[in-house]
Every structure is written in C-alpha cells, then in structure tokens.
Amino acid sequence: MFSSVTAARAAWKAFAAPVVACGLAVTAATPAAATIFFGNYNPSNTAATSAGVGLPLVRRAPDATQSFDTAASNSTYCANFFCTFFYGTTVTTTFTVDSTFVASHLIVPISTVSPYGNRRAGFNIERLDGADWVGLGFMQVESGLVPAGIHEVQVAFGNSSGSTFNPAPIQFVDGSTYRIRTNHAAGAAGFMSWYLSDQAAAIGQSFQRSTQPGVAGPLAYQPAFALTDGGDLVYAPKSGAIPEPATWVMMIAGFASIGAALRRRRLVAA
Known part of the structure; x- marks a missing residue:
C-alpha cells in the first residue's frame, strides 16, 4: 500500500x-499593461509596430474611437534644405499634474512630411520653476519611421548616440506645472503636424508660435498627449472561455x- x-x-x-x-x-x-499617468485623451488600443534603432518608437493607427481631424498646422516646420531656425513653427501646451510619478514615454498623434529626406522633430519637456522654464528632457521622432497618414507615436524620453538609445525617465511632481514644446531637432526640410485633443484649452495653455504670417496664436484645444510607463497598450480580451x-x-x-x-x-x- x-x-x-x-x-x-x-x-x-x-x-x-x-x-x-x-x-x-x-x-x-x-x-x-500600460500605466497612463497623465494625459488629455485615451490612446488607441490597436496593434503596435516597433521601428528604429538609434531612435526607437512605437506607432499605432488610431482606432474607431479617435477622430483626429484638427491639427496644429506645421507644428514643427523647416523651410529650407539646411533647416534653419529663422523660419519655422513651434507648438507649446502647458499642464499641471495632480500626482507624483515617473514617466518614461510620451504618446502623441502626429503626421510627418519630409520632402527632402529623413528629419527629426523633437518634443521638449520643461517644468515651471518660478518665472523660468527648466528643461527636463526630450524625445525625437524620425519622420522616416512614420508612414503617411495620422499615427499615434510612442517615444521614450532620452537621446541617441549613434545606434544606441539612452533612456532617461522623468519625475513629475504633484502640483507642479509643465509644458511640452515642439522643436526642430535635425535633418532636412519638412514638417510635423501635432493633432489636437477634444479638450478645450484654457487661456494661455496651448499656443502656436510661428514666423509664418497667419498661423501664430492661441489654440482652442490642447494638442493630444499622454505620459506613460511604456507598457503594453493592447489589452487582452476579458473572456471566461x-x-x-x-x-x-x-x-x-x-x-x-x-x-x-x-x-x-x-x-x-x-
């Protein structure tokens, strides 16, 4: 036995x-599963495509719940082959966080055009310190990694050195005010359009500045963005089967x- x-x-x-x-x-x-710490819209829950080495990014096509039809026209614009800063456009949006967290990625809906070759559009993250804005970090988007049409692009905070990407997450502190500002990073002439959310902007919260006549001024809605930990945004269906x-x-x-x-x-x- x-x-x-x-x-x-x-x-x-x-x-x-x-x-x-x-x-x-x-x-x-x-x-x-991704943690979205702060944002003004819900990113699309669609299949992700990873691309890039020196500047990696993840892109998604907007899902049926998204209707990005209004853009901050030419959010970063470069008029000539040498991409000078004397003629261009930038977009800035400010926000105040309601918790303390460490974010590693930014998600934005954009479209890019680069008629003379691949170029880089950047997003700067800055904190309001008294009357001054202090730079905390930045990320860059290579236009060659974003196909035609509107895509939600997820990029990490950090910088590249050749083919190596160096991540640098950013701490956001409860009650502090921050801003995201587009910039001309590098490359040939072209532009990037940053699409707006459905949240109305407060006075002075979202602004487009340009040396082009007729496009500068306050934006009625905020450019869409989300701060996240870089986790997976595609959720598995909840089924008991x-x-x-x-x-x-x-x-x-x-x-x-x-x-x-x-x-x-x-x-x-x-």
Missing part, C-alpha cells in the same frame, strides 16, 4: 512540476490538495 502511494506521489510530482512551471513562465512572459495561466496553477493546486486528502483517507481506512 505504501509503495503504491509513494509511486502515485512521484508520478504526480513528475506531472505537476512542469505544468506549474509552464504556467508561471507564461505568466511572466505576458506584457505588462479560456482560463488565465495563474488560474490553471490554482486549479492544479486544488486538485493536488483533493488527491492528498483522498490518499490520507485511504491510509487511515487501511
């Missing part, structure tokens, strides 16, 4: 161990407990 019980236990361990390990491995490999890996592990553990109880009863009865 004891030998048969021992053999049964050994067989159970041989079966359960790899199953449990497999369940844990699948759980560990599941991408972490297929148990999660953790559920399988719990079920197996429950069966093991039942089996152990039955074996104890048999031993007592014997």
Whole structure:
C-alpha cells in the first residue's frame, strides 16, 4: 500500500512540476499593461509596430474611437534644405499634474512630411520653476519611421548616440506645472503636424508660435498627449472561455490538495 502511494506521489510530482512551471513562465512572459499617468485623451488600443534603432518608437493607427481631424498646422516646420531656425513653427501646451510619478514615454498623434529626406522633430519637456522654464528632457521622432497618414507615436524620453538609445525617465511632481514644446531637432526640410485633443484649452495653455504670417496664436484645444510607463497598450480580451495561466496553477493546486486528502483517507481506512 505504501509503495503504491509513494509511486502515485512521484508520478504526480513528475506531472505537476512542469505544468506549474509552464504556467508561471507564461505568466511572466505576458506584457505588462500600460500605466497612463497623465494625459488629455485615451490612446488607441490597436496593434503596435516597433521601428528604429538609434531612435526607437512605437506607432499605432488610431482606432474607431479617435477622430483626429484638427491639427496644429506645421507644428514643427523647416523651410529650407539646411533647416534653419529663422523660419519655422513651434507648438507649446502647458499642464499641471495632480500626482507624483515617473514617466518614461510620451504618446502623441502626429503626421510627418519630409520632402527632402529623413528629419527629426523633437518634443521638449520643461517644468515651471518660478518665472523660468527648466528643461527636463526630450524625445525625437524620425519622420522616416512614420508612414503617411495620422499615427499615434510612442517615444521614450532620452537621446541617441549613434545606434544606441539612452533612456532617461522623468519625475513629475504633484502640483507642479509643465509644458511640452515642439522643436526642430535635425535633418532636412519638412514638417510635423501635432493633432489636437477634444479638450478645450484654457487661456494661455496651448499656443502656436510661428514666423509664418497667419498661423501664430492661441489654440482652442490642447494638442493630444499622454505620459506613460511604456507598457503594453493592447489589452487582452476579458473572456471566461479560456482560463488565465495563474488560474490553471490554482486549479492544479486544488486538485493536488483533493488527491492528498483522498490518499490520507485511504491510509487511515487501511
């Protein structure tokens, strides 16, 4: 009797161990859901495409809930081949955060045009310190990595050195005021359009400055943005048809407990 019980236990361990390990491995490999710390719109929940090496980015097509039809025209604009700063456009939006967090990525809906080759448009993050704006970090978007049409682009804070990207997350402090400002980063002539959210801008909150006549001035709506930890934005459908890996592990553990109880009863009865 004891030998048969021992053999049964050994067989159970041989079966359960790899199953449990497999369940844990699948759980560990599941991408972490994104945390969106602050923003003025909900990013699209569509399939992501990763591109770039020196300046990596993730792009998504807007989903059915998004209707980006208004842009801060030529948010960064460069008029000639040498991309001088004497003739161009920038867009700035300010906001005050209501919690303290560390964000590593910025998501914005944009479209890019680069008629003379690949160029880089940048986003500066700055904090209001008294009467001055203090630079905290920046990110760049390579126009060659964004196809025609509107895309939501997720880029990390940091900079590139050749083919190496150096991430640099930024801490945002509860109650502090910040601004995101577009800039001409590098490259040939071209422009980038930053699309607006559906949230109306307060007086002085969102502004477009330009040396081009007729396009400077306050924006009625804020440019759309979200600050995130860079996690996965594509959420798995919540369905009871297929148990999660953790559920399988719990079920197996429950069966093991039942089996152990039955074996104890048999031993007592014997």
